[in-house]
Amino acid sequence: MDLAFDAEEQAFRDEVRAFLRDKLPDDIRRRVHLGDGSTIDTDIPRWQKILNAHGWGAPAWPVEFGGTGWSKTQQFIFDTECALADAPPQLAFGVKMVAPVLMRFGSPAQQQHFLPRILAADDWWCQGYSEPGSGSDLASLKTRAELDGDHYVVNGQKVWNTLGQFADWIFCLVRTDSSGKPQRGISFLLIDMKTPGISVRPTRLLDGTHEVNEIWFDNVRVPVGNRVGDENAGWTYAKYLLGHERTNIAGIGANQRELRRLKQMARTLERNERPLIEDAVFATRIAQVELELKALEITTLRVIFAEAQNHAPGPEASILKIRGTEIMQRITELQVEALGARGLIAESPGHDPGEEIPRATETYLNQRKLTIFGGSNEIQRNIIAQMILQL
């Protein structure tokens, strides 16, 4: 047993750090640090192109598709260092979600067309899964795709679509058969966002951002060739997608970055004319969450180690998702508490209200989503009960 990275892993970490120091543009780094998302539609592709030019565009892909061929441990180190360096996250919908499905189930033509474009950030992908009546019970989805010659005609509504306002393509779960079990009548379609009949309407969130959309499909014609795999087999592909790339579902790097920021805030901000860090109650709260994060980091490394020993990624990822999201929410709560009443400032035209304002409170509001999306934490507990505890 040895919890430390070995010499090879440490050398890799140094290489990643050096790359981030040299190649991550300062303006992007600064915006990520400030939580300024005003130019993510250009920042994310810019960063993806830089990664790709270095051969690091797809850390988890196999080499034959242009990936790095890195081990799970290397991928974890890369993800963690990127987060700590304030690099923007890669756009998951392309690199981490649709791409693995295409590699496994897509046709050679789909692979050859889409995968290089994902690597090079030529296409912005988004996801069409949830519907007004289909959240945790995703298989009940109702968006219809009916065959008309060599096209599907798609009608319906998708919700909680993330960043689709910038998207060139959407991968969608649609109903192609309503006769049997709901899971058996779902197909997986790739739809060009420029197709007539698609409208994107923003859903304003509690933090004031435009992060998610409703997407309406009104007689949208999609070539049959844009279906992935077999008709009515889409549920299998969707499940494959969800089980994929969960190595860093705990978000260890992002949690460490926000904890570092919290400690910095506690050293700088004052209460009763003393640095907040000297307050025993507040410092104990930081200590508590730091310990929980340390434990989660080791638990994550244990899961990665088990995966490397040829254990397929399993339901343990649910443990990582629950704890990682709860810890992040706790850290953001403490950042807001550190600001006290000044954390309430949402806008201050022509006046600098001070460090971390309004970023910390906006982040706190925004991060409430963490325990809801990607399979709510209650669904994750169901998975643990059924798959691990066998209840």
Added chain:
Amino acid sequence: MDFSFNDEQQMLLDTTQRFLASEYGFDQRRKLLESDEGWSRGVWKQLGELGLLAIDIPEADGGIAAGPVGVMLVAQAVGHGLLLEPFLSSAIVATRAIVQIASDAQCARWLPALASGERIAVLAHDEAGAGIDFTRLGTRATRDAQGFSLSGSKSVVYHAPMADLYLVSARVDDGSLGLFAVAADAAGITRHALRTVDGQRAADLDFDKVRLDADARLGADVGDALASVIDCAIAALCAETFGVLDRILKATIEYSRARKQFGTPIGSFQALQHRMADMLIQFEQARSMMYLATERCSDADAGARRASISGAKALIGQAARFIGQQAVQLHGGMGMTDELDVSHCFKRLLAFELRMGTTDEHLEIYRRGLQAE
């Protein structure tokens, strides 16, 4: 990064588990609990014969030198078995104190008898109200012509009633911190035998001008070495507790599968499923902290070592509180009885929370380290 165990470590674990499975069942243990002595010298001798009392002794002194990971695995099995014998007290804590602090001659005198199980030693360090550091130690050793005179009181010393040798920490009149080997039958010692809530035997010890020869002192000013011994003791206690958590969690899951109400196993109810999912999460987080504590045992940086081990004790203490209480709750009325594993495990978990520094004391130690960063 490697989370596997080597063959020797795996063998130690298997040996301990096999022995306890055959010799230390619920009813066998129950008889010991109710006996006058409260433990079995026979079991103790067998542990010695299996080599398990020598796992923390260097090979040069005739031991197995299983290292922190070996100690962790055996301690885990011992915890799972809810062992009443003084494994941690004598074979780990007192043995480690001797190995780390005593002279070659002192090691040669004591270690073989401890390894065989012939003799038992315990560290007598804790004092009521003193906390786990040494700054408020009330026990005093005064130098005189022959050696030392020792006076003071030690509180809830686990396994003192069965010990032949006490290793007593005391402030020496020159200001240094001393550790003294004191025969249990020395004149001037009053032993108030106690039975602890987890069914173990302990004692309050009063030392009234106990006469000690000069060579009863182990090492010189032993503050740093004793801190390291105590950190390793806490790490081993964390591992022991993880074994208890393993037993109580599995018992709870099995019970929820078997127990039916409203015509269905209670484990099928979502409220209970989510509770058990949370128990599992805390259990896995506790395992990670046990690994951390084990690895940091040998950390030369005393501050970093103490911070990590205190952090582990705090987090595992919280897990012990949550998992223990929920296990009783999920067993319903049966959780309140003396008839099942669960109440026995529950009390052992309570002992963990309060021994060797409470959960809050350790969280405070960790917090002070964070403030000083």
